[in-house]
Amino acid sequence: MPTTAELLEIATTVAREAGELALRRRGEGVRIAATKSSLVDVVTETDREVEEFIRARLAELAPGDGFFGEEGAPDESTTGRTWVVDPIDGTVNFVYGIPAWAVSVAVVDGGADPLIWRALAACVVNPSSGEVFTASLGGGAYLDGERLAVSRPDSLAETLVGTGFSYDAERRVAQAAAVQGIIGEVRDIRRIGAAALDLCSVAAGRLDAYVERGLKPWDHAAGVLIAEEAGARARGEGGRRPSASLTVVSAPAIADELDALLDRAAV
Structure with a gap:
């Protein structure tokens, strides 16, 4: 073994x-x-x-x-x-x-x-x-x-959030609408286009959080472990593990606030 x-x-x-x-x-x-x-x-x-x-x-x-x-x-x-x-x-x-x-x-x-x-x-x-x-x-x-160690933002207003968008046009429109409910509550949003790197960016403190629906297992398998080992909190739909349904990885300092915001924005 x-x-x-x-x-x-x-x-x-x-x-x-x-x-x-x-x-x-x-x-x-x-x-x-x-x-x-x-x-x-x-x-x-x-x-x-x-x-x-x-x-x-x-x-x-x-x-x-x-x-x-x-x-x-x-x-x-x-x-x-x-x-x-x-x-x-x-x-x-x-x-x-x-x-x-x-x-x-x-x-x-x-x-x-x-x-x-x-x-x-x-x-x-x-x-x-x-x-x-x-x-x-x-x-x-x-x-x-x-x-590596995750960041420690003092508030949600000081949180830089990464996300991604679906290849499906209709779903992208819905995701863009959800972003409207988030962007006014955080420092800013980044869309880099590579989920594995985004998750590693949370680990490195380059992002304070990453949120996306629709990730495939290969998109997040490595990145989630790297983020968690750097101290991030990772969760999915209903508090379960990250999956295609939902992947949220963030600095613990703003995790609860972020979850509440995501609920309000219907992400």
């Missing part, structure tokens, strides 16, 4: 290597392979190549573990552990050359359902900046080896 430190070493090795591959491919030019849920929900050839690279490397380094990625079919686990992977989080940013996209790799036990899994180790790499965010269960969160 590998330790969480050993699992973290695997996650970091694979995420770094995958990030280097994705960055090389970005320099060679981007080709759209397909659209998924809508015309703006794109997948590139690099998404697919990087995911297959990660799958193959994990088969070497963690044989028997399951695999659950964005682009391909899942592999069943014989060990109880599953690797939850987003080969390129922020694909639209990647396509447009916006340097806010990431490779996200996490390992969990208890299956592939975020409502019941337990995240063990995680790594999020931003290849454009070279930043590497890591965390292991009970071991803290780090950015390039430096320990």
Whole structure:
């Protein structure tokens, strides 16, 4: 049975290597392979190549573990552990050359359902900046080896909130309406376009909170663990764990106020 430190070493090795591959491919030019849920929900050839690279490397380094990625079919686990992977989080940013996209790799036990899994180790790499965010269960969160801690805003009015929007146009309109109920109560809102990086930004104190509905398991598996190990409070619908229904991650200092605001705004 590998330790969480050993699992973290695997996650970091694979995420770094995958990030280097994705960055090389970005320099060679981007080709759209397909659209998924809508015309703006794109997948590139690099998404697919990087995911297959990660799958193959994990088969070497963690044989028997399951695999659950964005682009391909899942592999069943014989060990109880599953690797939850987003080969390129922020694909639209990647396509447009916006340097806010990431490779996200996490390992969990208890299956592939975020409502019941337990995240063990995680790594999020931003290849454009070279930043590497890591965390292991009970071991803290780090950015390039430096320990991370969440911010301590004094009030909701001093809270910088990150969010994201759905690929579905109708749902985006509803999300924009919900933002109207929030923006006047907080310092400001940021929409960066890569959930894994947003969650790491909460860990690093660059954001005080992050709120989004509709995140897939691979969008938040690594980032939530990194944020929690930096001291953030993470929750979902009805106080359950973060999931597609709702993901809220914030500094504890304003968590209760933020939850009340989200209820009033019908987020």
